[in-house]
Amino acid sequence: MVAKGRTDIGPPHYEEMLPQIIKDNYGKWKYFERIKPGVLKHVSETGDELYTVRAGSPRLLSITSLREFADIADKYCNGHLRFTSRHNVEFLVDDPEKVEPLIAELEERGWPVGGTGNCLNNIIHTQGWIHCHSAATDASGPVKAVMDELFDYFKTDDLPAKLKISMACCLNMCGAVHCSDIAFVGIHRTIPKIDDEGVAKNCEIPNVIAACPTGAIRPNPKAKSVSVNEEKCMYCGNCYTVCPSMKIIDPENDGLAIFVGGKVSNARSGPSFSRLAIPWVPNNPPRWDELVSAIKNLVEIWVKNAKKGERYGEWIERIGWEKFFEIAELPFTDKHIDDFIFSVPTFRTTTNFKYTK
Amino acid sequence: MSDKKRPLLDELKKGPWPSFVKEMEKQAGNKMTEEAIDLLERSYEDKMCHWKHGGIVGVRGYGGGVIGRYCDIPEEFPNVQEFHTMRVNQPSGWFYTSDALRNLADIWEKHGSGLTNMHGATGDAVLLGTTTDHLQPCFDELAENGWDLGGSGSDLRTPSCCVGPARCNNACFDTLHLCHNLTNEYQDELHRPMWPYKFKIKISGCANDCVSSIARADLSIIGTWRDSIRIDAEAVKEYAASGMDIQGLVVDKCPTKACAFDKEKAEFTVDDENCVRCMHCINKMPKALRIGKDCGATILIGGKATIVQSAFLSWVIVPFMKLNKEDGYAELKDLLERIWEWWDENAKVRERIGELIYRKGMRTFLKEVGLEPKAQMVHHPRANPYFFWWPDELVQKEEGDEK
Numbered sequence A: 001m002v003a004k005g006r007t008d009i010g011p012p013h014y015e016e017m018l019p020q021i022i023k024d025n026y027g028k029w030k031y032f033e034r035i036k037p038g039v040l041k042h043v044s045e046t047g048d049e050l051y052t053v054r055a056g057s058p059r060l061l062s063i064t065s066l067r068e069f070a071d072i073a074d075k076y077c078n079g080h081l082r083f084t085s086r087h088n089v090e091f092l093v094d095d096p097e098k099v100e101p102l103i104a105e106l107e108e109r110g111w112p113v114g115g116t117g118n119c120l121n122n123i124i125h126t127q128g129w130i131h132c133h134s135a136a137t138d139a140s141g142p143v144k145a146v147m148d149e150l151f152d153y154f155k156t157d158d159l160p161a162k163l164k165i166s167m168a169c170c171l172n173m174c175g176a177v178h179c180s181d182i183a184f185v186g187i188h189r190t191i192p193k194i195d196d197e198g199v200a201k202n203c204e205i206p207n208v209i210a211a212c213p214t215g216a217i218r219p220n221p222k223a224k225s226v227s228v229n230e231e232k233c234m235y236c237g238n239c240y241t242v243c244p245s246m247k248i249i250d251p252e253n254d255g256l257a258i259f260v261g262g263k264v265s266n267a268r269s270g271p272s273f274s275r276l277a278i279p280w281v282p283n284n285p286p287r288w289d290e291l292v293s294a295i296k297n298l299v300e301i302w303v304k305n306a307k308k309g310e311r312y313g314e315w316i317e318r319i320g321w322e323k324f325f326e327i328a329e330l331p332f333t334d335k336h337i338d339d340f341i342f343s344v345p346t347f348r349t350t351t352n353f354k355y356t357k
Numbered sequence B: 001m002s003d004k005k006r007p008l009l010d011e012l013k014k015g016p017w018p019s020f021v022k023e024m025e026k027q028a029g030n031k032m033t034e035e036a037i038d039l040l041e042r043s044y045e046d047k048m049c050h051w052k053h054g055g056i057v058g059v060r061g062y063g064g065g066v067i068g069r070y071c072d073i074p075e076e077f078p079n080v081q082e083f084h085t086m087r088v089n090q091p092s093g094w095f096y097t098s099d100a101l102r103n104l105a106d107i108w109e110k111h112g113s114g115l116t117n118m119h120g121a122t123g124d125a126v127l128l129g130t131t132t133d134h135l136q137p138c139f140d141e142l143a144e145n146g147w148d149l150g151g152s153g154s155d156l157r158t159p160s161c162c163v164g165p166a167r168c169n170n171a172c173f174d175t176l177h178l179c180h181n182l183t184n185e186y187q188d189e190l191h192r193p194m195w196p197y198k199f200k201i202k203i204s205g206c207a208n209d210c211v212s213s214i215a216r217a218d219l220s221i222i223g224t225w226r227d228s229i230r231i232d233a234e235a236v237k238e239y240a241a242s243g244m245d246i247q248g249l250v251v252d253k254c255p256t257k258a259c260a261f262d263k264e265k266a267e268f269t270v271d272d273e274n275c276v277r278c279m280h281c282i283n284k285m286p287k288a289l290r291i292g293k294d295c296g297a298t299i300l301i302g303g304k305a306t307i308v309q310s311a312f313l314s315w316v317i318v319p320f321m322k323l324n325k326e327d328g329y330a331e332l333k334d335l336l337e338r339i340w341e342w343w344d345e346n347a348k349v350r351e352r353i354g355e356l357i358y359r360k361g362m363r364t365f366l367k368e369v370g371l372e373p374k375a376q377m378v379h380h381p382r383a384n385p386y387f388f389w390w391p392d393e394l395v396q397k398e399e400g401d402e403k
């Protein structure tokens, strides 16, 4: 099958990558402590102690920075490091004496240490304008702007609970943002513009029709193309993903929606979806001011009102969504009421509710 | 550096969080990268991306692992006319030696933009931006150095796992080993798209689910146990002595009221029958409480993001599976292969397994893949009377009985 070169060798074996202290204590870790924001101490049954120092990264990293991480790992960690699923880099230190100098050097070089325990963690996010063709907004830019504003929360661990914020630049949601404490996602608000000639030439019409979740796409045999029923289209962009001639990008109308209250962990309550808080803020580069202040407000009301140990959604469950909208001073609109296929169980079927001003 | 001004992106060099613009500028000595920054500035001006769909590109023998990307205004930005991405399969748990990281950097300096994502949403190390001509040489050099590509398109996507036993006291099984084992067993499925759509596997060592497998994976493997939480009575006393509000922060938050704290004796107990292994008490008192000893995993299916039929969280299909390293996880692989076979035969184009199960009904799925229905699979039974019977469940009448 293959002409030359090796294929199907699989990834490098993780054992080659592990530091000695991990090899020695693999599967023997007994407990861990949170020393301070960004620093974890794991203690093994053997008595060995491993310190992890976590630093935030912008996910988009140059090879210059990868080499810098490698040099830092050589200096402090016998040449070992790892990354987390949320784009942080972690340095694994077996000598407590090296922890503070390592932190000092990371901070000095502009890599902030934090993001553990009840800190704000790094924002998991997607490609945006740097690489994706279906992005309704940029990813790196909004994330940078939000993290700048919330920076102190990355470095302090006295939030009510964990705070996980996620970002996706279109409804494909590569980062699966739908179960985060706070999620912001790029959305469209206008129907795709059909280039009939392009559709006829480049797209498989049955696939285009099947791609639509609401059955909004009909064949248009005259033009060997398709047409979109304006009343049924909710701008998901899925047709554009399968057919480039259904262009849906509309710079002035595209923007971001903000969802809150989801989580993935099973601790206490089960995993849950994030729910719509703000249907649209404008796509406003370079610093997305409206987005940033909306998210700042959402974080601050939780910090102020949640009890110790309550994740965002647990706080809202306790007070009720009607109270959430009141406290957040957010308008509740027809956009907030589900009208997609699983809508009915979200309607209130009890007379138990709270009045709001 | 180009003489073009980038006033919009310059705004994102300010502020305390590490700047992706500065990251890009670190590689601006590369013509392609420099122009990618200019193109991004243009996107900031126009409030839209400047990439388009294009021809499929790849490396010999593989159908996935490379994402083709083309600029939509190549006349103005000829150096990023092609700006493809290569996904490099990460080592389990995202562990690297500094030399391995340098090796990746060196290869990517030679063959691409010098920009990466550490890591992409699926878990791969993403090498961002190269030309069609460089794909094969880059791949060959990666392979010579022990790297391989991950998945893309309608194939098995690169499995990923939490840090597990390498650095976590909660790991109910060896997540790294399982991830590596599955990735290697299914190299063909990973590299040669032949399915209705993508299939993601994510592996978490416990119910804290640090890799979000329940939300992000078609097949979620989440560690658990079936015996008892181990309690270190002395350590409980230490927590109590330190002034921790064990009643309020731990006991009162237990979802099934399965644990109790006797303040006078400073004694913590768990009613194991009623514990649902949510991890909360263990998270709060890691020095005193540990996962059980008879460990395995819960297997769940169908998790995905919104497109097309709504987002799903994965559903329990096997409440407890002992993951057996010794026989190479035969039970899990056997189940996985039956699931793939059914999905491959029945799904429409771009239909995820969760959507297929929703369309065909869970009862059909369970029967076809040979799983017994269990009460653990649902929050509650159905409320409507619209259920089906299989022919062998009915009284069979002789031919001609009916009038």
Ligand code: SF4
Pocket (backbone or CB within 6 Å): A126, A127, A128, A132, A133, A134, A135, A136, A168, A169, A170, A171, A172, A173, A174, A175
């Ligand atoms: S979320 Fe959408 S736009 Fe963003 S990287 Fe994924 S597919 Fe592309």
Ligand code: SF4
Pocket (backbone or CB within 6 Å): A191, A192, A211, A212, A213, A214, A215, A216, A217, A228, A232, A233, A234, A235, A236, A237, A238, A239, A240, A248
């Ligand atoms: S954008 Fe979505 S809803 Fe609208 S026509 Fe396309 S697929 Fe259908």
Ligand code: SF4
Pocket (backbone or CB within 6 Å): B162, B163, B164, B168, B169, B170, B171, B172, B204, B205, B206, B207, B208, B209, B210, B211
């Ligand atoms: S999922 Fe559980 S075992 Fe894995 S890293 Fe998280 S807490 Fe540890």
Ligand code: SF4
Pocket (backbone or CB within 6 Å): A268, B253, B254, B255, B256, B257, B258, B259, B270, B271, B274, B275, B276, B277, B278, B279, B280, B281, B282
């Ligand atoms: S693990 Fe969860 S369910 Fe079990 S006793 Fe602890 S808090 Fe309760």
